[in-house]
Amino acid sequence: MSAIDETHDPARTSWVTSANGHPDFPVQNLPFGVFSPPGGGPRAGAAIGDAILDLAATAPLLPKAAVQAAAGDTLNAWMALPSDERGALRRRLSDLLSDPAHEAAVRPALHVAEDCRMHLPATIGDYTDFYVGIHHATNVGRQFRPDNPLLPNYKYVPIGYHGRASSVRPSGEAVVRPNGQRKAPDADAPTFGPSRRLDYELEVGVWVGPGNALGQPSPIDRAAGHVAGFCLLNDWSARDLQAWEYQPLGPFLAKNFHTTISPWVVTAEALAPFRRAQPARPPGDPAPLPYLLGEEDQAHGALAIELEVQIRSAAMRERGIAPMSLSRGPATNMYWTVAQIVTHHASNGCNLRPGDLIGTGTISAPKPGGYGSLLEIGEGGRSPVTLPTGETRAFVEDGDEILLSATARAEGYVSIGFGPCRATIAPAP
Incomplete structure (x- = not known):
């Protein structure tokens, strides 16, 4: 550290x-x-x-x-x-x-x-997105599996998937609404067209520094040395495309069309005062397997960062209305630490390289005020959000701007931020 x-x-x-x-x-x-x-x-x-x-x-x-x-x-x-x-x-x-x-x-x-x-601060060779926000995983899982929201592996293994590095873009570049296949629950066959359930995901991005050689895992006590810095990350998601395509192999076109990041790399060194103990797991949860359990990481592996999401529709901009806050919550809601993510990524001998980007996955709080996606806030479209203009949003509409922000805070130290991570939605081609 x-x-x-x-x-x-x-x-x-x-x-x-x-x-x-x-x-x-x-x-x-x-x-x-x-x-x-x-x-x-x-x-x-x-x-x-x-x-x-x-x-x-x-x-x-x-x-x-x-x-x-x-x-x-x-x-x-x-x-x-x-x-x-x-x-x-x-x-x-x-x-x-x-x-x-x-x-x-x-x-x-x-x-x-x-x-x-x-x-972009680096040429991104590979981009991996994890799923370590346990409250997000629980909230989303509850919509599909009310009696068993978390799958059995979640508390044993940091779940992740390989994303698309070529479509990562810096803050400010418009997101073109994706086309794709979607199938309504009551439909006999899928249709093709613009996503109707476009969503954002509030994440922290991790920039890989010195990597590891192919075939050489990196132990948990060395994992922090592989992290050069951090950014904000919005892994845009087309929920209707995702629901149709994700089984059996997971996310594909629903997530590879655009990922927005804040362009500044907040260094691991700058965040030294904002290290915190990883929150204790709830009673009854299994301890991490030995290769994922490090004393130093448990004592200092979490980050005291406050995250926020705001929305501003085209009508709000036209009327000069400030962005509306959708949620706010701490990064300490991550079930797995950054070091555990890095260690697991390399545990099978996968080689990480300087400039690789890793997303934490959506970070949500236990209550609605801290949810990290509209899928959660709007309960899958059943409870739309009302904007100051009277407009409602179940999912992100064309012309909407989503803004992510983050501030690291600790008593006795000057707070530092991550800079802007924002993008506006453009219509599908």
């Missing part, structure tokens, strides 16, 4: 004045991403307040090995660095952006964030 150091000092401020009190990007955060400034091509940068620091333009002031890894138009090489080298770069950036003595040398490398375009 990453250690708490001077970069987390709540008294530390930045000469970039917009960073002081910034809801997402104070100097205690310094997430990494890939951006294009006006008239320029993609390059690596670090977010600081309302600005982005161009790492290549600051190269003479940074650790050579680390800045070389972060000098291209993707962060794959930076993610491949060991934690101590990534941490050294972060500490140097913290010093440069907090000490006024460096302002004259560093300020020319700053760009106004709103003038820049964000890109």
